[in-house]
Structures are given as structure tokens and as C-alpha cells.
Amino acid sequence: MKTGDLGAEYPDGALIFRQGDKGDCMYVVLEGKVEVYLERDGQVVPIRMCREGDFLGEMALFQGEVRSASARSVGGVRLLTVDKKNFLRRIKEDPTMAFRLVQELSKRIRELDEDLAVLSRALQDCMNEQIN
């Protein structure tokens, strides 16, 4: 870590937060990658990969305090914490603070829509094959 590095470092594979944990902050990726995943029936289901400049953990700020997914470092990552109280206070003072977050969430919904379309198409093809 350089003297001027900000945030905290998480080595490769380190757990950043676990699904179901109480969450009172979000994170901004300063350097490296983070994998966000769900744990279902003992299986790990990857959801997305966060890279430099991306947020993670923001859902706990708005939808209760429980993390909806887990996150771990991939190859080492440096993250900056954004406190829930600081962030919500700033949104109250300056509602435009939420613009980038809304932009990011819109991007994710768009990506989810695309994934859903691909899955739906694959399912349809599969069903057609079964019928034929």
C-alpha cells in the first residue's frame, strides 16, 4: 500500500460482507475487483463483478439493514467505506447526490433486463426442443 492510498485493502478472497449481515455502509471500489454473489442451498451464485469506481452494498442503505448478497475480494481490492448516516445526510442537503446512484441502479436494471431476455429466450428454446 502506498502512503497516499485511501480506503482499506482486502486481500484476494477476503470476505467484505456476508448475505444476511447487518449493513450500515456502502463501498466504492478504488482499485481492484469485488465479486458479489448469492449463497443458495450451499451453492455460490455469482451476480456481478464490481470494478474501479463501482458501488456495492448500497441496497442495505435503502432497504433495511440486512445485506441481500455477499461480496469478496478478487485478486485484492481497495475499498472506501461510505457511512450510511453521512450519505443520507448529504442526500437530504443535496438531493442531486443521488443522481449517480440512480444512474448506476438504472444501468443494473438494464443489464438485468438483458440477462432476463437471454434466459427467457434460452428457456423458450429449451421448451420448444422438448415439445419437438
Place this chain on the structure above:
Amino acid sequence: MKKLALPIPFGKMNQPRLSSARLEDGSRVAVIGGGPAGSFFSYFLLDFAQKVDLKLQVDVYEPRDFSVAGPAGCNMCAGIVSESVIQMLAVEGVTFPPTVVQRGMDTYVVYTDAGKARLETPALEKRIGTVFRGAGPLGIQGNEWRSFDGFLLEKAVQKGANLLRGRVEEVSRLEDGRVQVKTRGGAAQSYDLLAVSAGVNTNILKIFQDVDADYRQPGLVQTFTREYYLGKKKIESYLGEHTIHFFMLNIPGLDFAAIVPKGDYVTVALLGDGLNKDVFEAFLNSSPVKECMPPDWKPEEYACHCSPRINIHGAAHPYAERMVVLGDAGISRLYKDGIGAAYRAAKYAAATAVLQGIGEEDFKRDFWRSYRNMEYDNITGKVLFTVVRLIKPRRFACHAFVQMMVDEQRKPADQRRMSRFVWGMCTGSAPYREIFLSAFNPSFLSQWLLHLGSSLVRRTG
């Protein structure tokens, strides 16, 4: 035939009051001063404009070259970027690389005449940055870091602003309400909007005071700053790699002082309303300073020094038709987080200009409301600093103050109320109002009274 637009000095005309002035495609905006306030304003103005598909021309007038070492390339301050600014700018998409941040900080050591206490961020996360506003002190060699102000200005230029190196000499208003800016030896340029972010340590504000009847310069106080070369090894051995040292000593005229480690240098910064050379000498020769600096350190051997004035009371009427005043020339936070105040005021002004309008009434309705909230918060800050001034000369109170922080370090983070109070005062990361209200928490008050009583008993015993 198109009406000729003639320049008229601000004070010699009836300023238009109500206006429907709006920024439109092709509107021209002048920003005088490329320090943090000017850069933030330009950056967010262009950012908001992009969001609403508005094409603007933004010219930033900044004669200073931030890559020059010493006062010529420096905007002069202690160079601490608060955790709230680092966090919020990260959310906005602006992060500071280690080539700009000299040291990421996770600890404050608070000194009083009755002892010291150590305060740390959760999990020792580096949430505070120390920076050089310019390229570093006079005589710096082999500098690994860039200017903080230069970095922000570059962000504004990357967003689409034009950097003009001219020094503005004259500002006047045209008959059609627009503003004309003239640089030394340059041609006059007309603009739809003018943002003044020239700082308070230049003569440029006199131009505005002469021409704008309503604008009044902010209340100022002089500060003292010196840079000392210690080298990385000595800084890490004696001061700590990621530690800011904050002093609340009973020296008349001095409110606060800080020793701020940078790469190879430390910045010594003093704040107070009665500062002079004797106060500086008394501070440098005090026991707590001797305790944290290397034994061979010589106070008289400094690399660079300055005595900039800072804003302690917001300017009156910091807006007019098609004009807004930002940064220290407008309002700042009392003694703390000047960069954070510049960011907030600049963003409010940019949002008003793009999303509301650029008339006097627009700035009054939107920007002025936020500006006043900052001013009210500073009034609460003045109350808090008065309380601290009452504590400092009373050794038993200082002892209670420090001991309460020391005792709290064994408790969970959410129960460290005095530590949070002092952290807020040191870092400027929370509004003064919030810090003030936290002092009325029954648990805080009971613990404080308990420690005060204990210190009194100890003294009389």
C-alpha cells in the same frame, strides 16, 4: 439593427432585479479562479449540463501554475481533505489517486496541556487525505506527488472546461445584463454567467467590491503555516505514518494547531484570532510539540511558510444577476474543511445555474438557502469553539476531557461519545449543529460530569 452592448460598471447602473435568465445551448460561463471552488463549480456545471443535454462554454481564468513549487503555485492551507469530502466525491465519481494524496490518514492524536488521546477510524481505514495544494514547498526535489488544486482543475478541463491563463483585471456589466471580463493584455470577453472563486488572498475581490454595491467581503482571520522537511523515515518513526497531530493548548491567541504529515514534509498550521510570531514560537517550543517531533528538529529551519487569511464569516450578498461568488470569497466552514465547503457551495451554485436559472432571484431562492444553512452552522461552531476555549485553561477540565476519550477506547464505537465529538471538531466531517446536539445526550453529559468530578477530586487530593 442589433443593439450595441456597452460595458457599464456594476455600481453605476440599476442592476436588473427579476430575470428569466437561463443558460441555453452555446451559453458562455466565466469562472475566475481555478482553485477547488472554481474547479468544482466548472466540473459540476458541465456535469449537470450534460445530464440535461445542454452545451456550454466554460472558461476558467487561472494565472497560477500549480506545478510550480512554493507560494507561487500554492493556494496555501494545511492541506487536509476531510473524510466526508473523500466519501461524497467518491460517490460522485471523483477519487483521489496516491499520486495526489501524500498520505492517507486513519488516526488523530489530540494533545492538551493535561495529556493526549488517540482517536482512530473504524478498522483503521484511511479516510482522510493530506495533500499539497501546489507542487510543494520551496526547494522541493524529486517530488513524487502532484498538486491537489492542479488535479481538480484537470478534472474540470477533462469535463470540457477551457483553462485560460490570463489574470483578470476588469469586470463590468453589459447593457443587456451579461458580464464582460477583461484580462491583462487580452481582449474583453462577454459571458452569460460569471462565477467568482478567486479566494481571499488576492486583490481580485476589490474589483467586485468596487463594482457590486451589495457584495461585502467575508470576515477573515490570519493563519500561520510552515513546512518542515523531515524525510519519510523520521515522519514514520516519530509522528506516525498515518497520524495527524491536533493541539488544543492553552496559549493565548491560539485556538488550534495541527502538525500534518505529508510525503517527506510536515505542515505546521495554526488557527486563532490572535496569532502572531510570539504565539507561533510559544507553540513550536511547547512540550507536546517537542514530544512528537524528532529530537534534532529545529523550529527555525523551515522550508516554506505563509500567513494566508481564511474565511470565518460568510460574505454578504454573494450573488447578483448572472453572477455568483464561491469558495473563501463567499463562505467556508469555520476553521475546518474549507475544501468541503468549497465543494458544497460550488455544487449548489452549479445545480442552481443549470436546473433553475442564473438570475439574482434564482440564486437567492436556491443557492442562498444552502449558503445560509452553512452560515448558521458556523454560528453553532462559534459556540462550540467558545466552550473549548473555556476548557483549555482549566487543567482539571483538560484532564477530564482527555481521560474520557482514553476510557472510551475500551467501549464499542457507538458508545465513544466524547471521541466522536472531538473527531467531528478535528476533522470537520460532521456539521457543527450535529456535534453540538450530541453534547446533550444524557449518557455523554453524565460521563462528562463523572470525569470532571473525578479530575477535580484528583486535583484537590
